Amino acid sequence: MIFLYLFYTFFKIGLFGFGGGYAMLSLMQGEVVTKYNWVSSSEFTDIVAISQMTPGPIGINSATYVGYIAVANSGFSQPIAILGSITATFAVVLPSLILMIIISKFFLKFQKHPAVEAIFSGLRPGVVGLLASAALVLMDSENFGSFHTEKFQFFASIIIFMGAFVATFKYKANPIITIIICGVIGALIY
Amino acid sequence: MNFYLEAFSIFFKIGLFTIGGGYAMVPLIQNEVVDRKKWISKEDFIDLLAIAQSAPGVFAVNIAIFIGYKLRKKKGAVVMTLGTVLPSFLIILAIAIFFQQFKEFEIVEKIFKGIRPAVVALIAVPTFNMAKTINLNRYTIWIPIVSALLIYLLDVSPIYIIILSGTLGYLYGRYKRKKLTK
Numbered sequence: 001m002i003f004l005y006l007f008y009t010f011f012k013i014g015l016f017g018f019g020g021g022y023a024m025l026s027l028m029q030g031e032v033v034t035k036y037n038w039v040s041s042s043e044f045t046d047i048v049a050i051s052q053m054t055p056g057p058i059g060i061n062s063a064t065y066v067g068y069i070a071v072a073n074s075g076f077s078q079p080i081a082i083l084g085s086i087t088a089t090f091a092v093v094l095p096s097l098i099l100m101i102i103i104s105k106f107f108l109k110f111q112k113h114p115a116v117e118a119i120f121s122g123l124r125p126g127v128v129g130l131l132a133s134a135a136l137v138l139m140d141s142e143n144f145g146s147f148h149t150e151k152f153q154f155f156a157s158i159i160i161f162m163g164a165f166v167a168t169f170k171y172k173a174n175p176i177i178t179i180i181i182c183g184v185i186g187a188l189i190y
Numbered sequence: 191m192n193f194y195l196e197a198f199s200i201f202f203k204i205g206l207f208t209i210g211g212g213y214a215m216v217p218l219i220q221n222e223v224v225d226r227k228k229w230i231s232k233e234d235f236i237d238l239l240a241i242a243q244s245a246p247g248v249f250a251v252n253i254a255i256f257i258g259y260k261l262r263k264k265k266g267a268v269v270m271t272l273g274t275v276l277p278s279f280l281i282i283l284a285i286a287i288f289f290q291q292f293k294e295f296e297i298v299e300k301i302f303k304g305i306r307p308a309v310v311a312l313i314a315v316p317t318f319n320m321a322k323t324i325n326l327n328r329y330t331i332w333i334p335i336v337s338a339l340l341i342y343l344l345d346v347s348p349i350y351i352i353i354l355s356g357t358l359g360y361l362y363g364r365y366k367r368k369k370l371t372k
Contacts, residue, residue: 012349014246014247014248015246015247016246016348016349016352016353017246017247017248018244018246018352019320020212020213020243020249020316021212021248021249022313022316024247024248025313026313026348027348027349027352030341030347030348030349031347031349034345035347042302042306045305045306045309045310046302046305046306048309048312048313049302049305049306049308049309050282050285050289051282052309052312053209054209054278054281054282054285055205055206055207055208055209055277055278055281056205056206056208056250056274056275056277056278056281056282057205057212057215057248057249057250057251057274057278058212059212059247059248059249059251060248060250060251060274060275060278060279060282061278061281061282064278064279064282064283064286065282065285065286068282068283068286068287069286069290072286072290078287081286082283082287085279085282085283085286086279089275089279092247092248093247093248093251093271093275095246095247096245096246096247096248096251096252096255096271097255097267097268097271099245099246099247100242100245100247100252100255100256100259100267101255101259101264101267103241103245103256104255104256104259104260104267114363114367115360115363115364116244117363118359118360118362118363118364118366119356119357119359119360119363120244120356120359121359121362121363122333122355122356122357122358122359122360122362123352123355123356123359124320124324125324125326125330125331125333125334125337125355126333126334126337126351126352126354126355126356127320127352127355128317128320128321128324128326128333128334128337129333129334129335129336129337129338129340129341129351129355130337130338130341130348130351130352131313131314131316131317131320132314132317132334132335132337132338133337133338133339133340133341133342133348134313134348135310135311135313135314135317136338136342137341137342138309138310138313139310142306143306143307143309143310144306144307144310145303153303157303157306157307158307160304160307160308160311161307161308161310161311162311163308163311164307164308164311164312165311165314165315168311168312168315169315169318169319175312176209178308178311178312179305179308179309179312182304182305182307182308183301183302183304183305184301184304185304186300186301186302186303186304186305187297187300187301187304189304190300190303190304
């Protein structure tokens with residue numbers, strides 16, 4: 001049964017994933033963390049970190065990874081979990097395959113159509129909201145430590161968050177280097 | 191060399207050696223497909239980027255599908271998609287299997303304790319970058335704010351936000367055009 005749900009979920013993510021890898025991550029988080037609880041919040045951020053640092057598109061990397069972990073967390077053995085990652089990866093690509101083939105046929109006619117332009121004028125601000133919500137939802141005790149029981153980790157996390165934000169937003173630091181530096185900081189201070 | 195084999199290996203190579211997501215792959219794809227192989231013209235490639243970006247799904251995969259379809263129809267699209275996806279798939283699978291056992295080490299947990307807040311920051315940054323590029327004004331600024339709050343506070347599925355904001359955009363566009371023609 002989990003395979004059916006995995007396929008359905010990742011097909012939806014592929015179909016509605018407008019606006020690049022990070023927008024897809026916010027859809028993925030909404031489905032696999034909040035709705036189905038297939039992966040925990042901290043597992044999800046680990047998956048994002050690893051997807052960012054490994055070669056290939058983030059959308060594919062995270063789909064493959066989530067597919068594996070979701071099935072493994074449901075108590076299945078390794079070969080079955082591999083099947084989970086195949087299912088998720090295939091399902092996330094399938095809508096693109098169908099839609100892009102249709103779009104390729106019509107090529108430019110499609111993009112300049114006033115209805116399409118109008119849809120995107122609404123979609124873009126919506127996607128900004130999606131991205132914001134993903135960041136908000138992930139600011140939890142699993143990722144930042146608890147204010148009550150893990151004070152040191154909590155405040156250290158806030159400093160790391162602000163440092164990473166300023167470095168990548170203002171100074172355009174490379175995200176991979178940022179992740180590596182923060183990993184080293186973690187190893188040193190905890 | 192067989193066309194399919196060549197196309198597959200080009201996209202496989204690009205998928206294998208680009209770290210940092212879809213946008214990092216674009217210059218490599220352009221170098222191979224436009225400059226070296228001359229499979230599509232520079233102008234077509236720019237249009238293709240705009241289309242691949244506005245279509246849903248993974249940016250790099252959309253590019254591969256378009257080029258594959260242009261050259262060899264559906265079979266080409268499938269071969270190039272496989273080439274783009276396979277390296278990621280194999281590498282992540284190896285890591286997923288390995289990392290599950292690896293995670294128990296104390297040092298790995300410490301490293302990830304440091305990484306997690308940084309990843310949340312990396313997800314927050316595109317929010318502001320995108321808000322800047324689409325020129326939100328006082329009429330549109332409420333859309334992202336309301337969407338984010340609906341998802342964060344009321345657990346509304348992000349997919350409904352996509353459907354809703356697209357529909358509202360469409361209706362607004364129709365309303366504007368009707369007003370113009372009057």
